[in-house]
């Protein structure tokens with residue numbers, strides 16, 4: 283199951299999302315959870331009283347490269363493929379419109395952007411959009427991920443070092459530890475944090491002002507956000523799956539960056555199998571490129587793309603082994619459902635959360651799967667796709 287890799291799942295992977303600022307401490311695992319005591323020693327983190335703003339901020343892209351130096355080659359490759367400006371960001375028309383207006387308005391007032399929450403399945407362009415916003419606003423973007431913000435000092439360190447207008451990007455924001463979330467409330471609302479100075483009886487709480495910044499949160503699971511956090515975002519935007527023509531354009535663009543030759547119909551064939559997701563489109567293109575190179579085939583056309591992706595177990599509508607296993611199991615063992623999430627997880631060996639956040643959204647989107655209070659149902663289209671005759675009882679179940 284290499285095609286939809288765990289990179290797009292949302293399991294906690296502390297090392298996968300180092301902060302640009304302090305990759306080591308932020309990514310550390312196995313340390314005892316730090317409570318308020320870490321705030322009692324301001325020297326342990328950059329001094330909250332005197333933010334170190336002296337040096338020129340590196341651009342968003344330099345920061346990314348730094349963060350990537352610890353990442354793997356694949357991550358570096360992905361960075362190369364990210365569009366840099368709003369105009370290069372393909373698709374998501376309404377999102378671009380909304381953000382374009384927000385950017386213009388904020389710039390007109392000389393203010394930072396409102397806090398923004400982006401939600402949607404993995405690989406649709408949330409991180410990319412956050413970097414683009416920073417670029418459009420001419421500020422830098424600090425990237426981190428909720429699982430890396432285990433201790434209060436992690437978030438405090440990031441916040442006090444932000445410069446006016448900076449974007450702070452927190453990935454998987456629905457996973458923020460409670461202490462961290464509570465530090466964020468006043469930071470988002472009033473641009474201040476409350477730090478405790480001293481120990482024991484002499485401990486005092488002190489309010490420390492922050493620069494005005496923009497928090498961009500990304501999540502695959504907007505329902506899992508607490509409402510106090512959700513309410514502090516001025517803009518809440520959903521990313522949708524991409525249309526075939528948009529995916530085709532993304533593949534042609536990526537092919538150009540990778541100096542790979544692909545025909546229009548070759549790009550379309552890859553796009554059809556990309557589950558409406560740019561990250562998958564790019565990944566499939568790379569697999570086909572490998573295939574072409576090894577087989578010494580030259581340009582990627584439709585037939586070659588189809589042959590290569592068949593080999594990699596990606597079927598004509600983009601389903602992979604796990605999708606097909608899940609649906610087949612529902613049909614053969616449960617008459618199409620309803621089937622509980624845990625049963626699906628057990629049958630495929632994926633965890634329930636990955637199924638819910640990575641696999642299901644696309645199956646729901648293309649109408650192969652339905653969610654009901656009693657469980658998941660394989661829709662007639664799924665029966666058909668897998669070569670079964672959908673029974674009448676299945677149709678009546680859906681209409682009930």
Ligand SMILES: Nc1ncnc2c1ncn2[C@@H]1O[C@H](COP(=O)(O)OP(=O)(O)O)[C@@H](O)[C@H]1O
Nearest residue numbers: 363364371372404405406407408409410560561
């Ligand atoms: N609108 C887009 N246009 C072109 N490429 C995109 C677009 N959105 C995403 N991508 C590509 O897909 C990859 C994954 O996007 P990313 O922003 O990391 O997704 P997310 O953060 O939502 O999981 C990026 O490396 C980028 O190359």
Ligand SMILES: [Mg+2]
Nearest residue numbers: 408409410453
């Ligand atoms: Mg991301």
